[in-house]
Amino acid sequence: MSCTCVRRLALTAVALSALAAIAAPSIAAAQDAATPTFTRDVAPILQRSCQMCHRTGSIAPMSLLTYEETRPWARAIRENVTERIMPPWYIDKNIGIQEFKEDKSLSDEEIATIAEWVDNGAPRGNPADMPPPVEFQRMNEWHIGTPDWIVEIPEPFVVAAEAPDWWGNLESDSGLTEDRWVKAVETKPTAESFPVVHHAVTGVVNSDEDEDSLLGSFLNEYALGKNGDIFPDGHGRLIKAGAKIRFNMHYHSIGREIVDRTAVGLQFYPRGVEPQHKLISAHVGDNEDLDIPAGESNVRHDGYFLLEENAHITAFQPHLHNLGKRQCLEAILPDNSKQMLNCADWDFGWHIVYNYADGAGPLLPKGSFLHVISWHDNSDANRWNDDPRNWAGFGQRSSDDMSFAWVSWYELDDVAFKAELAAREVAATAGND
Numbered sequence: 001m002s003c004t005c006v007r008r009l010a011l012t013a014v015a016l017s018a019l020a021a022i023a024a025p026s027i028a029a030a031q032d033a034a035t036p037t038f039t040r041d042v043a044p045i046l047q048r049s050c051q052m053c054h055r056t057g058s059i060a061p062m063s064l065l066t067y068e069e070t071r072p073w074a075r076a077i078r079e080n081v082t083e084r085i086m087p088p089w090y091i092d093k094n095i096g097i098q099e100f101k102e103d104k105s106l107s108d109e110e111i112a113t114i115a116e117w118v119d120n121g122a123p124r125g126n127p128a129d130m131p132p133p134v135e136f137q138r139m140n141e142w143h144i145g146t147p148d149w150i151v152e153i154p155e156p157f158v159v160a161a162e163a164p165d166w167w168g169n170l171e172s173d174s175g176l177t178e179d180r181w182v183k184a185v186e187t188k189p190t191a192e193s194f195p196v197v198h199h200a201v202t203g204v205v206n207s208d209e210d211e212d213s214l215l216g217s218f219l220n221e222y223a224l225g226k227n228g229d230i231f232p233d234g235h236g237r238l239i240k241a242g243a244k245i246r247f248n249m250h251y252h253s254i255g256r257e258i259v260d261r262t263a264v265g266l267q268f269y270p271r272g273v274e275p276q277h278k279l280i281s282a283h284v285g286d287n288e289d290l291d292i293p294a295g296e297s298n299v300r301h302d303g304y305f306l307l308e309e310n311a312h313i314t315a316f317q318p319h320l321h322n323l324g325k326r327q328c329l330e331a332i333l334p335d336n337s338k339q340m341l342n343c344a345d346w347d348f349g350w351h352i353v354y355n356y357a358d359g360a361g362p363l364l365p366k367g368s369f370l371h372v373i374s375w376h377d378n379s380d381a382n383r384w385n386d387d388p389r390n391w392a393g394f395g396q397r398s399s400d401d402m403s404f405a406w407v408s409w410y411e412l413d414d415v416a417f418k419a420e421l422a423a424r425e426v427a428a429t430a431g432n433d
């Protein structure tokens with residue numbers, strides 16, 4: 001081989017590597033643009049839907065604020081989001097109404113982004129793409145503004161460093177000596193105790209009927225990331241003189257002793273002002289005749305509730321116990337036509353109130369029935385099942401079961417009902433344009 005040859009080869013090698021130097025980054029860049037990265041694509045999703053729970057000192061087992069914290073969990077995150085276990089939001093996306101307040105659930109695109117990110121080795125991406133950190137709720141502040149009235153749980157509740165989860169009711173006197181209409185309500189643990197409070201649902205005991213029901217009349221639900229309820233003008237809930245407040249709590253130990261003082265804060269309409277729309281919350285479709293054979297995974301029960309007035313439904317909360325699997329809420333209209341309003345899977349660990357977005361809650365004429373369809377799973381596939389060899393029926397213990405929905409609504413006279421229906425139609429046509 002002549003020396004020119006070597007030179008030529010060397011030149012070729014230089015040329016090739018020069019080519020590679022040009023080509024390689026552009027291929028990589030093309031890949032980069034397509035492959036989701038943590039900083040650009042995943043972090044914004046975690047900020048919106050995960051971090052209120054997944055950060056140090058909050059209720060979830062690990063923090064998902066930074067790349068370093070998130071990377072080791074990539075596989076588990078992929079599994080939990082594709083199975084729609086996380087974030088906890090169990091509304092069936094393929095059936096019924098989909099517009100809710102405080103909906104942190106992921107879209108199909110967001111889930112695909114996370115899956116693709118994990119499948120491509122969960123790359124960090126360009127640090128400059130990282131969005132600024134979000135500011136979290138301050139747990140020592142009321143989001144509804146300074147309450148006019150605060151009712152705490154009857155005495156501080158000590159959550160031991162290590163203990164099984166605790167579910168139960170605590171009851172306090174409201175201290176109210178006159179009837180008051182509530183304009184805004186918020187249930188809240190303290191800045192110290194929120195990591196042990198998985199949920200807190202409050203109810204009012206205004207009457208004997210409330211006394212007999214488990215919670216009383218539904219008042220408000222606390223879940224991390226929620227801001228309390230400020231009712232639109234003209235809407236309110238009644239708390240009567242001498243009423244009691246019930247707190248339905250789920251405490252979860254976190255390895256050190258924590259003392260809780262969950263409280264409900266209330267703002268009132270001025271004395272003498274009675275809002276036009278009175279919010280009602282009630283058990284709907286109770287079925288106390290449950291027959292759940294041992295080992296069966298898909299046992300259905302039905303219950304019905306007659307709406308005696310025109311109703312604007314504002315919230316749906318399934319209520320089942322350990323064996324619960326799924327619940328659907330259907331409307332049967334006076335002309336016998338049916339509308340499936342919503343279905344939600346059930347996980348006993350999470351009690352979620354699904355609040356319809358303004359303008360999305362079902363409008364049902366008087367004489368409609370709410371039809372509640374519940375399924376229970378008494379097989380060993382249900383992780384909450386103590387013993388799949390046991391028959392289960394209705395009862396108050398969580399090993400017994402239940403089947404009803406909490407539904408909130410306000411009543412409308414015929415004129416107001418027609419007006420709301422008409423407004424819906426206008427909004428729908430505007431949307432179509």
Ligand code: HEC
Nearest residue numbers: 049050053059060061073076077080081086087088224349
């Ligand atoms: C409302 C609070 C909350 C939100 C929002 C939330 N998580 Fe969780 N997450 C939890 C809790 C609490 C657990 C512990 C398991 C349980 O109690 O169900 C958990 C468990 C997990 C696990 C399983 C951890 C393990 O030990 O295997 C993963 C993964 C996860 N979450 C990811 C996410 C992702 C990703 C998001 C957002 C898309 C998210 N979570 C949103 C509270 C939350």
